[in-house]
Amino acid sequence: MQFWIVQTLNSLALGGLLFLLASGFSLIFGLMRIANLTHGAFFMLGAYLGASLLRWDRDLGLWVSALLAGLAVAALGGLLERLVLRRLSTNPLGQVLVTLGMAFIISDACLMMFGGDPIPVPTSRALARPMFVAGFVFPTYRLVVLGVAVLAAIALHILLDRTRIGAMIRAGVDDPAMARAIGIPVSKLFTLTFCLGAGIAGAGGVLAGPIFSAYPGMDSDMLPLALIVVILGGVGSLLGAFVGSFVIGFIYTFGIALVPDLAYVILFLPMIAVIALRPRGLFGRLAA
Numbered sequence: 001m002q003f004w005i006v007q008t009l010n011s012l013a014l015g016g017l018l019f020l021l022a023s024g025f026s027l028i029f030g031l032m033r034i035a036n037l038t039h040g041a042f043f044m045l046g047a048y049l050g051a052s053l054l055r056w057d058r059d060l061g062l063w064v065s066a067l068l069a070g071l072a073v074a075a076l077g078g079l080l081e082r083l084v085l086r087r088l089s090t091n092p093l094g095q096v097l098v099t100l101g102m103a104f105i106i107s108d109a110c111l112m113m114f115g116g117d118p119i120p121v122p123t124s125r126a127l128a129r130p131m132f133v134a135g136f137v138f139p140t141y142r143l144v145v146l147g148v149a150v151l152a153a154i155a156l157h158i159l160l161d162r163t164r165i166g167a168m169i170r171a172g173v174d175d176p177a178m179a180r181a182i183g184i185p186v187s188k189l190f191t192l193t194f195c196l197g198a199g200i201a202g203a204g205g206v207l208a209g210p211i212f213s214a215y216p217g218m219d220s221d222m223l224p225l226a227l228i229v230v231i232l233g234g235v236g237s238l239l240g241a242f243v244g245s246f247v248i249g250f251i252y253t254f255g256i257a258l259v260p261d262l263a264y265v266i267l268f269l270p271m272i273a274v275i276a277l278r279p280r281g282l283f284g285r286l287a288a
Contacts, residue, residue: 001136009138012142012143012146014252015250016145016146017145020148023156024198024201028198032173032190042201043208043218043223044222046069046206047121047218051121051214058122067203073202085098103223107219116216118214142211160238172190232274232282233284234282234283240281
């Protein structure tokens with residue numbers, strides 16, 4: 001019984017981390033139609049920045065480090081969108097190639113600066129201490145990650161669906177020319193959207209550090225999972241990213257634990273089935 005409970009909590013924690021990664025990817029891809037393959041590198045860069053900040057000053061704490069790393073990655077994402085991707089707005093394949101190249105650049109820069117050994121990201125003793133409920137042991141930090149993912153989902157839902165900024169972003173996506181005609185700063189909103197998606201990924205990387213550590217190849221390990229989540233849930237759907245993250249989290253965690261030789265087969269089968277039956281994903285919508 002302990003095995004199933006622990007693996008369930010591991011699945012929930014992985015699902016929460018995948019949501020922090022996939023929500024930003026889905027936000028950028030769904031609203032701006034940019035397949036940002038740098039997103040996994042943003043996640044890894046956030047983990048390395050968080051580890052470096054905590055080594056520099058342990059008193060900063062995990063949450064402040066996540067905030068600072070998220071802001072730094074958001075600034076990098078804004079520069080990438082403003083200086084490079086915007087110039088390729090009519091060349092989607094060029095955008096894909098640029099983001100792929102940027103991912104390689106960030107990956108090699110992290111390897112050069114931080115070395116090839118995994119760097120652990122410490123957390124507070126209170127979060128590292130396990131919880132004991134009804135005779136079962138619960139990893140406290142994994143429950144905290146789950147809570148952060150739920151709060152992030154609620155905040156993004158309110159931002160996109162309940163605020164004026166969200167309405168302006170949606171208007172800029174649906175009809176950029178008309179949005180500009182009525183005075184909506186579409187270009188600035190798209191830069192803000194890219195920064196938000198990149199910042200969430202960077203902060204998520206810091207929160208993933210105590211579980212995975214920061215290590216070379218973290219980007220290539222996490223980005224395919226995020227792509228599967230987005231395809232499974234539906235491009236641009238926040239609900240789809242949320243549901244898909246936990247579905248993939250459960251499939252991947254239990255697949256690795258129970259049938260490691262077939263883990264990736266089990267992981268990709270749901271995506272193939274969804275693409276065959278619902279090409280837009282579980283919660284995808286028809287394009288306008």
